[in-house]
Amino acid sequence: MPDWDDEWGDRVTKLVFIGIDMDRAEIERTLDETLLTEEEMRMNWRELKDPFPAWS
Numbered sequence: 001m002p003d004w005d006d007e008w009g010d011r012v013t014k015l016v017f018i019g020i021d022m023d024r025a026e027i028e029r030t031l032d033e034t035l036l037t038e039e040e041m042r043m044n045w046r047e048l049k050d051p052f053p054a055w056s
Contacts, residue, residue: 003012017027040048 003010005011015031
């Protein structure tokens with residue numbers, strides 16, 4: 001199983017978009033912008049700013 005990790009198990013995530021006249025290149029570009037940079041990958045992720053409002 002190429003997507004299996006002995007420590008973490010299944011390492012596959014699939015995101016499906018269904019619609020009419022969707023701009024695949026724009027969707028891919030936008031999603032790529034959300035990826036962590038190499039510097040962010042090395043950081044303590046708990047130090048990253050949380051973009052969501054606090055839960056009450």
